[in-house]
Amino acid sequence: MSAAITTESSREVRVTVRDLVKTFGSQTVLQGVNLDVRAGETLVIMGGSGCGKSTLLRLLIGSHKPTSGSIHLLGQDIASISDEAFDDIKRQFGILFQSAALFQSMSIADNVALPLREHTDLDPEVIEMIVKIKLELVGLRQHADKLPSQISGGMAKRAGLARAMAMDPKILFYDEPSAGLDPVTSAEIDQLIKELTLNFAVTSVVVTHEMDSAFMIADRMLMLDGGRVLKVGQREEFERIRQISDAEATTLSDDDQIIRQFLRGAADGPITRRRSEDDYREDLLGEDFHEENAIRAKVPTKRI
Numbered sequence: 219m220s221a222a223i224t225t226e227s228s229r230e231v232r233v234t235v236r237d238l239v240k241t242f243g244s245q246t247v248l249q250g251v252n253l254d255v256r257a258g259e260t261l262v263i264m265g266g267s268g269c270g271k272s273t274l275l276r277l278l279i280g281s282h283k284p285t286s287g288s289i290h291l292l293g294q295d296i297a298s299i300s301d302e303a304f305d306d307i308k309r310q311f312g313i314l315f316q317s318a319a320l321f322q323s324m325s326i327a328d329n330v331a332l333p334l335r336e337h338t339d340l341d342p343e344v345i346e347m348i349v350k351i352k353l354e355l356v357g358l359r360q361h362a363d364k365l366p367s368q369i370s371g372g373m374a375k376r377a378g379l380a381r382a383m384a385m386d387p388k389i390l391f392y393d394e395p396s397a398g399l400d401p402v403t404s405a406e407i408d409q410l411i412k413e414l415t416l417n418f419a420v421t422s423v424v425v426t427h428e429m430d431s432a433f434m435i436a437d438r439m440l441m442l443d444g445g446r447v448l449k450v451g452q453r454e455e456f457e458r459i460r461q462i463s464d465a466e467a468t469t470l471s472d473d474d475q476i477i478r479q480f481l482r483g484a485a486d487g488p489i490t491r492r493r494s495e496d497d498y499r500e501d502l503l504g505e506d507f508h509e510e511n512a513i514r515a516k517v518p519t520k521r522i
Contacts, residue, residue, distance in 0.1 A: 229256040232389055232421040233278065238287035240273055240445075247273045248445045251287070255438075257388070260415050260422040262432045265442035266480060266489065272393070274442070275425045279313060279391055280304060292388060309337050311389035312382030316397050318374040320366040320381075327353065327362035330381045337385065352380040356410060372403035379410060390414070392424040396431040408434045429481060433457065441477050448473040456481060 233255040240248040248270045255261045263271045276282045277289060280296050288295050291307050299307070320329050327349050334345045353359040356376035358369075366374055375395060382390055395411065396404040408431050415422045415435075426432055432439065433453060440450040449456070459474055460481040467478055472488065479487030 229258060231256050232292055233261075233423060234288075234290040235278075236288050236290075238274075238277065238289065239285045240270075240277060240282065241285045246445055248277075248442075251442075251447055253440060253447075253450055255389075255421050255423055257421055258415060258419040259437045260411065260424060260435050262436040262439045263423065263425045263442065264427055264429075264432055264439065264480070266427070269442040270445040271425045271442050275391060275393055275423070278423060279311070280308070309385055310387055311391060312385065312387040314375070314378050314382045314390065314392045314395055316394040318366075318371075318378035320374055320377055322366050325363050325365060326358060326369070326377045326380075329366070329377060330384050333381065333384045348384065349380075352383050353377075355383065355414070356380045370403075372399050372406065375399065375403075375407055376410065379407075379414075383414065386418075387420065389421045389423070392422065392426075394426055394428075395424065396426065396428045401430075404428070404431060405434070407431075411435050429483065441480070443473075443476055443480075448477055 231254045233253070235251055235253045238248055238251040239246065251274065253261070263274060265271050273282065277284060278291070284297050289297060292310060294303065294307060296304055296307060320326075321332070324332070327346075330349045330352055331345050334340060334348060338345075340348075349362070350359055353362055356379050358373060358376055358380060361369060361373065366377070369377070379395075392411065395407050399407065411422060411424065412435055414420055422435075424432075424435060433456075436453045438450065438452055439456045441448045441456070456477065459470070459478050462470065462478060467475060470478065476488050478484075479489050
C-alpha cells in the first residue's frame with residue numbers, strides 16, 4: 219500500500235485498519251475492525267469496559283500482533299515489516315499514556331529530552347531548545363527542573379504530552395487522556411489536543427470513555443461493543459443519536475440504541491438489560507457448571 223494515500227480532500231490517510239481480528243485463546247476480543255484516520259484529524263475510540271478499545275490501541279502501537287487483518291501506519295503494514303523498519307515508524311508517532319508514565323528520577327525537562335537523546339544525533343544545545351519549545355506548548359516551561367513528584371496529575375499529563383511531541387510525530391495516540399483529572403484540568407488537556415491537531419496537522423487517535431472530552435475533541439468517532447464496530451462516523455452523527463428523544467429512540471436500530479444509551483450514560487437500555495442475573499451466574503461459575511448440571515438432570519445441555 220502506498221504511503222501517499224489521499225482522500226477527496228487530499229489529506230493523507232496515516233492510519234488504515236482492515237478486517238482486524240484479535241483473539242486470546244478462545245476469546246475473540248476484536249472482530250473485523252475497519253477504519254481510516256487522516257492527517258489533521260482526531261478519531262475518538264469509545265465503548266464500555268471490556269469492549270476492546272484498549273486492545274485496539276495496543277495493536278495500533280505495535281504492542282500486540284493481529285490474529286488476522288492488517289494495520290498500516292504511514293503506508294506500512296506494521297505486522298509484516300522488519301523490526302528496523304518498525305523502529306523508524308515508531309519515531310514518527312507519540313503516545314500519551316493514561317498514567318503519563320514519566321520517569322520519576324528524571325526532571326520534566328529530561329523526560330521530554332529522552333526520546334531526542336535516544337533517537338537523534340542532535341547537539342545538546344539544540345535538544346535543550348526543542349525541550350523548551352515543547353514545554354512552552356503545554357505551559358510547563360517554568361517547571362522544567364521539577365521532578366514528576368513535585369507537580370500535579372494534570373501537569374504530569376501535559377508533561378507526558380510534551381514528551382510525546384518531542385520528535386514532531388505525525389501520529390499521536392492517547393490512552394484515556396482525561397482520566398482522573400478534575401473538570402477544568404480535563405478541559406485544558408482537551409484544548410491542548412485540539413490545538414496540536416489543528417496547528418501541526420497531527421493525526422490523533424484517542425481512546426476514552428469520557429463523553430464530554432470525546433465530543434469536545436473528536437472530528438470522527440468509533441463505537442465498539444463486544445469487539446465489534448457498531449458505528450464510525452462524524453461527531454455530529456453521534457450527537458444526533460445522543461439527543462434523540464425516548465419516543466423516537468424506539469425506531470432506532472439495535473446498534474444505535476446501544477450507542478444512545480452509552481452516550482447518554484443512561485441506567486436503562488439494551489446494555490444493562492443484557493446483563494441479567496443468569497448471565498452473571500454463568501460468567502461467575504462458567505459453562506462447565508451448567509453442562510455438568512444438565513448432564514446430571516439428564517436433559518439436553520442448555521446455556522442459561
